[in-house]
Amino acid sequence: MRKKTFHEAYMETLYDIYYNPEYLNSPRGQKSKEQLNYHLTLENPIERVTYLPSRKTNIVFNFAEVLWYLSGSNNLDFISYYNKKMPLYSMNKKTLTGTAYGPKIFEFGNAKLNQWNRIKNLLTREDIDSKRAFIQIFDASELFVSGNIDVSCTIGLQFFIREDKLYMSSVMRANDAFRGMVSDLFSFTFMQELMARELHLEVGEYFHNVGSIHIYESDNEWAKTVLEEAKNHNGISAFEFPKMPTGNNWIFIETVLEYEALLRKDQISMSKQDIETLDLPEYWKQILLLFSIYQHIAYKRDMDHSLFQGLLPIYQFFVRNKWFNYFSTKQKEEI
Incomplete structure (x- = not known):
């Protein structure tokens, strides 16, 4: 799928998963509609929100979540202030492991590797055409934690400089098409824009790749309401999403x-x-x-x-x- 904005991509994805699922299953006991090996391309990643009133986009949480990542924190108190359901995913009620991408990006593993700075240096000082500018988020050790309720959904993020634009590709093992996709693409494209501004590049396309994309049965009615509203919406927004300042932010x-x-x-x-x-x-x-x-x-x-x-x-x-x-x-x- 190729769309200009996230709003367009979200509506088509929601429709496709809701009405044309490949599988009906119940991972961890939660009934869902699912498709495998999903891909979309956003031509303009700065337009990273959906505008349908019935979806009730939480713009405050969107900004809070990506800034939580950029802070490098795994502190539950930070993000649960903006989303009261986050403690459900914490095993110790103090921190989050899989959901907290910040420590993975800025202090990965025992060596505390700063992957953000590494790929920035790789792209600017070593090889502008590099295919190695990859930030790893999912850690295999997460699957060896008994009873782990918070395994990273995102495998990693890859950055490419091509023709003076910064492109980004995300790889996810799973993505909730109704809820998680809204905040995940907001955060990922925000980070793409942040890196692009820092490198004084234009923002290129964004590629979203998911192993399992799904809608949980508990969200079926809300998703149907959103899709019904979308029938009478031309998909054109009266707004333009603000652009981040050029330079080091x-x-x-x-x-x-x-x-x-x-x-x-x-x-x-x-x-x-x-x-x-x-x-x-x-x-x-x-x-x-x-x-x-x-x-x-x-x-x-x-x-x-x-x-x-x-x-x-x-x-x-x-x-x-x-x-x-x-x-x-x-x-x-x-x-």
Whole structure:
């Protein structure tokens, strides 16, 4: 499958798996519809979101998850603040193993290998045409942990520089077509763009390869609702997803992570004016606005609506759509 945007690819994938599954099975007792050896190509990976209102994309979680990866953390407290179901996948209720891709990327194995820096150096200092710029995520040792409930779904990510563009290919052993695909492609294409900006390259195509792509029976009704809505949607968005600033964004990521932790732990609150005064590009200020809005939601406080007004229209759409009751009646909706 080749599509211009994730929205288009998501709708076609969902339709295909839901109505044309190759297999009906129950891995680990969970009934699902499944296809094997799935592939898609995104021509414009920056357009990494789906806009259908019934799907209720959680843009705050999307940014939080990829920044969790980029922080190198496996801390459950970080990500469970944004998704209350994450503790279900932790064996010790303190950390995550398979789901936490950050330690795999930046401190892989006993040698604590920084794979991100290695492939960046490989592509810039050794061989611009390299076929070896691969970040390994899945570790064979995960299958030898008795009762492991959190095995990495992603095998790895491969980067290619071709004709002054950075292409990326992901390989996954399994992917939930309804839920996981939304956040996984957001994170992977975000990392592709981050690397491209750092290397001063244009963003090339993104390739998504999955061994088993599936929809769990528990999501059938919701998936059907989304597909019904898609029949009356032309697939064209009124928004354009923001582009990351060119250059090395790591100093900005570090600043955002510093404030994210303070907001998450409720050690500070930030107004729109507070965020505006920070020495950050607007792209990263917008993410802090989202985290500040979510702090009000998570701690069930009245909203500072100036934060919402400071958001770009695309982010206003996602926040209002996800937490409609909160913004219309002040009722606090659980994430």
